[in-house]
Amino acid sequence: MGEYVNVAEIFGENVFNDTVMQERLPKKVYQKLKDIIEEGGDLDLATADVIAHEMKEWAIEKGATHYTHWFQPLTGVTAEKHDAFITAPLPSGKVLMSFSGKELIKGEPDASSFPSGGLRATFEARGYTAWDCTSPAFVRQDAAGATLCIPTAFCSYTGEALDQKTPLLRSMEAIDKQSMRLLRLFGNTSSKKVTPSVGPEQEYFLVDAEKFLQRKDLIYSGRTLFGAMPPKGQEMDDHYFGTIRQRIASFMKDVNIELWKLGVSAKTQHNEVAPAQHELAPIYAEANVAVDHNHIVMQTLKRVACQHGMKCLLHEKPFAGVNGSGKHNNWSITTDDGINLLDPGKTPHENIQFLLVLSCIIQAVDRHAGLLRESAADPGNDHRLGANEAPPAIISIFLGEQLEDVVEQLVSTGVATSSIRGGKLTTGVKSLPDLNKDATDRNRTSPFAFTGNKFEFRMVGSRDSIAGPNIVLNTIVAEAFSDACDILEKAEDFDEAVHDLIKKNFSEHQRIIFNGNGYSDEWVAEAERRGLPNIRSMVEAIPELTKKESVKMFEKFGVFTKAELESREEVKYENYTKTINIEAKTMIDMASKQIIPAVVKYTKVLADSINAVKAAGVNEVTVQKKLLEETSALLKQTQKSLNALIEAEAKANAMEEGKRQAKFYHEKVVMAMEELRVPVDELEMIVDKEMWPMPSYGDLIFEV
Ligand code: ADP
Ligand code: MG
CATH class of the missing domain: 1.20.120.1560 (Four Helix Bundle (Hemerythrin (Met), subunit A))
Structure with a gap:
C-alpha cells in the first residue's frame, strides 16, 4: 500500500519559507527582509550577503550542489542556468562552497537567445535577473541532484521587462494602490495592503511513454496531428470523476508528495471529462506565488509522469474530437487583514462596498473584453475557444440569479431592496441532512463566472502561463477602481455619489452580463447584437495588446510601456x-x-x-x-x-x-x-x- 506520508511534516520542507528564515536569519536581517517583502524597497548588499550565506547552508543540508536564478521569459516556460556553489580551488587543492549576496539578488544570464520582440538590439544582449523576494526560494530534487532555485524577474539592460513576472508584480502594485484608495473611502483605516489571490485548476492528459515515443506529432508539437476517432470516445461520461486507476493513482500520489515538499498546496485531483484526462488544483495563493507554483505544477507533472513510464500532455488540444484542456483561473482580491473584496455577504444589496467593487469589475471586463480574450490566446487554445467544449471566444460575465437580480433592481428602479436567499435543499431522504443551498446555481459555460467570493476566468489554456491573464485582470480592475476613486474622492455627498456610480456602471455595462448557455448559437447572435467582440483566433486577438486604450491604461499604471507592448505583440506573432x-x-x-x-x-x-x-x-x-x-x-x-x-x-x-x-x-x-x-x-x-x-x-x- 506504499509508505505512510505525514503531509504536515513534509509540507514545505524544501522551501526557504518564513519559518526557516526566522530560524536561520539574525533577527535584524529577518526583520529587514520581512519589511521589504511586505512593503517593498531595496536590499543592501551586506544584508543580502547574510541571507545568501544562510540560504546556501540550508540548501547544502538538503543536498544542493548548484543554485539557479529561475525566471519566466516569453517562451511560455521557465528558464534556468545552473551554477555550482564551488569557488576556485585553494592552494591546498580543496574548494569552498560560496554564494554571495550579489549572486542572490542579481544574475546576468546571456540572454540573447530569449525572445525580446526587438527590445534588445543584438549588440546589447545583456539581460538581468533580479530576486523576487516575495516568492520563496526552494530546493528542487531531480535527476540533476538538488538545486537551489531562486525565483527572479528578468529584464533588459535598459530596464524593460523581458518576462512575465515583472509586469505581474507591477500589476499587483497597481491593484494594491487603487484598492487601498477605494477602501479608505469606505472608512477602512486598518488594512495596509491588498493582494490578488489566484487558484488555477490545471487540466492535463497522461499517455503511455512508449506509445508517445512512436508518434512524432506528440514529440514535436505536443498534440496529435493525425488520428481517427476510436469506436468509443467520451460519450458515456464514464470518465468524469470516475474511479482513478491504480497506475494514475500512484502517479498522483508521487506528484502530491513532490508538490507538498515544495510548498505547493495540491488539494484537489480527479478524472476529467475525456478519457486519460485529469485535473489538479492547489489552494489559492498570492498571484505571483500562484504563477510560480503553477509552473512548478506543470514541471512536476511532466517529470513524475516520466518516472511512471508515462508522458504528461499539457497541450490544449492533444486529440481532435476529444475534450481539450484548460486552466480555470480563480481570482479574488483580499486585504492583509483578511477582507475579501469580492465577498458579497448574506445580503449583497446592502453591501455598498461590494456592489461598487462588482460594478467596477463589470465595467473593467466590458471595457477591455478584447484584451482579456487576448490574454488567453495561444496557438493551442485556438482549437478550444469557440469550439463546443470550452467557453466561447466571446467574453461575458456570469453573475448568478441572486446578483443579477440585485443588478436588475438597481438598474430599473435605482435602488435594490432585497437579495434572493439560498434556502434549504431537501433530499427527500430522512437519513440525509437538509443542506443549505447556495443562492446561485453554477454555470459551466461562462468564460468569466462569479463563484461565490471570486471570479473564475475559464478561457486560459492548459499549457499557457497564468501570468498574462492575471496581469490583465489586475490592471483593468485597478483602472476601474481608479476611475471610481477619482469621482468619489471629490464627491460632496459620498453616499449619493457612490449610489449613482454603481447604478451608472451597471447600466452602462450590463450588456456583458449573460447567465444563459454560452455554448448555444443563439448566444453568438445575441452577443453580436449587444456589440460584444467575438475574437475567434490568436492572430486576430494579438492586436488588442497595442490598441490605444490598452496602451494608455498599461502606461498609466506603470505595467507596460508602449515599447514593451509592441515587443510582446511581435513575440506573439513569432510564437x-x-x-x-x-x-x-x-x-x-x-x-x-x-x-x-x-x-x-x-x-x-x-x-x-x-x-x-x-x-x-x-x-x-x-x-x-x-x-x-x-x-x-x-x-x-x-x-x-x-x-x-x-x-x-x-x-x-x-x-x-x-x-x-x-x-x-x-x-x-x-x-x-x-x-x-x-x-x-x-x-x-x-x-x-x-x-x-x-x-x-x-x-x-x-x-x-
Ligand atoms: P471547482 O469546483 O470550480 O472545480 P476546485 O476546487 O477544483 O473548484 O478549484 C477551485 C480553485 O479556486 C481552487 O484552487 C481554490 O483554492 C480556488 N479558490 C477558492 N477560493 C478562492 C478565492 N477567494 N480566491 C481565489 N481563488 C480561490
Ligand atoms: Mg475544478
Missing part, C-alpha cells in the same frame, strides 16, 4: 508562426516518411492477395478490389494535399516575419494541414492496424 510551422513540417514528415509508405505497402498486400486468390482459381475478389480502389484513391488525395501543404509552408516560411506572415499561417497553412488530415484519417480506418505506422487514438487514451 504563433513558429508553432504552426513546426506542426506543418511534422505533418509533412509523417505523411511522406511514414504514412504514404505504409499505405503503399498495404496496397501491395491487397494487390498480391487479388493475384493469389485468382491464381488459386477463385474469381471472387470484389472485396479486395474495392478496398484497393478506395485506398488508392485516398492515397492519391493524400499525395495531392501533401504537395499543397509543402507549397503553402514554403511560401509562408519565405515571408517576412510579423503580422502578415502569422495571418498567412493561420489562414492558409492551417487549412492545408486540415486538408491533409482528412484522407489520412480515413485511411487509418481502412488500413490493416498491424501496418499503420503509429499507435491509434484508442491505444493512446484508453490504454494508459
